Amino acid sequence: xxxxxxTPSMTQRxxxxxxxxxxVLISVMHFPDKDVQGVVASGFEPLGEAxxxxxxxxHDHGCALHVRVDGHVVADLWGGNAAxxxxxxxxxxxxxxxxxxxxxxxxxxxxxxxxxxxxDAPVSAYxxxxxxxxxxxxxxxxxxxxxxxxxxxxxxxxxxDVANWDRIVAVLAEEEPLLPPGKIHQYxxxxxxxxxxxxxxxxxxKGVAEFFAERITQPLDVEAWIGVPEAxxxxxxxxYSASPPPDPLPLPPGTPPELVGLNDRAMTLGSALAVDFGAxxxxxNSDELRRAVIPGAGGIATASALGTIWSATVSNAxxxxxxxxxxxxxxxxxxxxxxxxxxxxxxxxxWGSGFMLSSEARPFLTETSFGHDGVGGQVSxxxxxxxxxxxxxxxxxxxxxxxxxxxxxxxxxxxLGGRR
Numbered sequence: 001x002x003x004x005x006x007t008p009s010m011t012q013r014x015x016x017x018x019x020x021x022x023x024v025l026i027s028v029m030h031f032p033d034k035d036v037q038g039v040v041a042s043g044f045e046p047l048g049e050a051x052x053x054x055x056x057x058x059h060d061h062g063c064a065l066h067v068r069v070d071g072h073v074v075a076d077l078w079g080g081n082a083a084x085x086x087x088x089x090x091x092x093x094x095x096x097x098x099x100x101x102x103x104x105x106x107x108x109x110x111x112x113x114x115x116x117x118x119x120d121a122p123v124s125a126y127x128x129x130x131x132x133x134x135x136x137x138x139x140x141x142x143x144x145x146x147x148x149x150x151x152x153x154x155x156x157x158x159x160x161d162v163a164n165w166d167r168i169v170a171v172l173a174e175e176e177p178l179l180p181p182g183k184i185h186q187y188x189x190x191x192x193x194x195x196x197x198x199x200x201x202x203x204x205x206k207g208v209a210e211f212f213a214e215r216i217t218q219p220l221d222v223e224a225w226i227g228v229p230e231a232x233x234x235x236x237x238x239x240y241s242a243s244p245p246p247d248p249l250p251l252p253p254g255t256p257p258e259l260v261g262l263n264d265r266a267m268t269l270g271s272a273l274a275v276d277f278g279a280x281x282x283x284x285n286s287d288e289l290r291r292a293v294i295p296g297a298g299g300i301a302t303a304s305a306l307g308t309i310w311s312a313t314v315s316n317a318x319x320x321x322x323x324x325x326x327x328x329x330x331x332x333x334x335x336x337x338x339x340x341x342x343x344x345x346x347x348x349x350x351w352g353s354g355f356m357l358s359s360e361a362r363p364f365l366t367e368t369s370f371g372h373d374g375v376g377g378q379v380s381x382x383x384x385x386x387x388x389x390x391x392x393x394x395x396x397x398x399x400x401x402x403x404x405x406x407x408x409x410x411x412x413x414x415x416l417g418g419r420r
Contacts, residue, residue, distance in 0.1 A: 062088035066307030071317025097374030100299030105354025145335035149177030156270030193296025224301035241278030311389025
């Protein structure tokens with residue numbers, strides 16, 4: 001289905017009635033074999049219609065959208081199937097993939113806010129064991145901006161290696177950088193989580209999963225985890241690949257041999273993880289991986305939890321306020337952009353210190369937005385200008401020309417711009 005901007009005539013097809021506190025409650029939006037459920041605030045009805053288009057383009061699978069403006073819910077929508085014969089509910093958690101990096105970056109930002117972490121201090125000041133091959137002198141900020149030169153490791157790792165925290169951080173501490181640190185950026189798809197997570201553990205004495213629960217999910221009373229509890233596993237959405245994993249893009253002639261295959265190794269670390277993220281009963285669909293603490297890609301959350309967390313970084317109306325304006329200004333200064341070390345065609349992403357920034361590759365709400373996306377279509381971010389927390393999750397993993405979240409953000413931008 002071709003996604004396009006919502007028109008007034010589309011919005012009129014929504015069946016609704018006025019509910020509590022002026023909100024418009026959406027009862028049902030009828031599309032073939034799909035029902036949209038949830039709430040949308042008065043004035044934001046076009047988000048409901050846009051979401052119904054997104055759901056219709058999700059191959060009979062499911063998705064959820066949660067948007068808050070200065071702590072007030074303006075859209076909380078879900079629909080489709082979490083698994084075969086199992087409807088997506090308002091409490092359905094799903095794998096958020098690299099959106100997890102954004103959550104880990106919030107944790108690091110909390111330590112910056114408290115004066116416990118200096119992003120420009122050498123890594124070895126917090127993690128002495130990292131000082132091998134001269135890399136201990138690199139600033140923490142390089143770890144957080146994909147400039148550490150460690151997007152992968154030379155050894156062919158197994159899942160047992162990455163599921164063991166002490167083992168994987170020891171491997172990273174011992175590893176000689178594959179790329180010159182600080183000279184060029186290359187997306188650290190998995191290693192980011194352990195590199196930054198170990199800094200957090202060294203400072204707090206707590207694992208990243210424990211610190212995440214203590215600092216964020218418990219105070220906000222939301223359902224999000226880095227390593228999901230056993231009791232939650234039956235509720236987690238099944239992942240489906242809309243198409244087979246794409247073949248690697250051809251590299252330009254003369255690409256250095258050490259860069260060939262580096263993107264794939266960054267996503268798998270050898271044999272540790274499968275490249276088919278929607279494979280049945282394996283990879284991110286396995287209980288074993290979902291229970292593991294994989295802080296670069298393995299977070300699991302509901303859309304409402306993720307939207308609330310990002311809202312708490314920019315709004316004082318939530319149960320707690322995370323970060324502050326000074327920390328946000330520092331951590332959203334661009335650190336990495338343009339062509340990465342592996343010379344693939346653009347458009348390319350942009351990063352601050354940990355946070356993904358708005359770009360042609362991943363447009364957020366405004367130029368001030370910060371957050372992170374995740375493979376297959378997941379998108380989460382905050383926007384200081386409009387005090388927005390945004391989260392869109394789907395178990396229908398699309399990896400080529402996926403415009404579902406782009407449509408939702410475009411509609412939200414038009415709505416907020418028109419309210420000024």
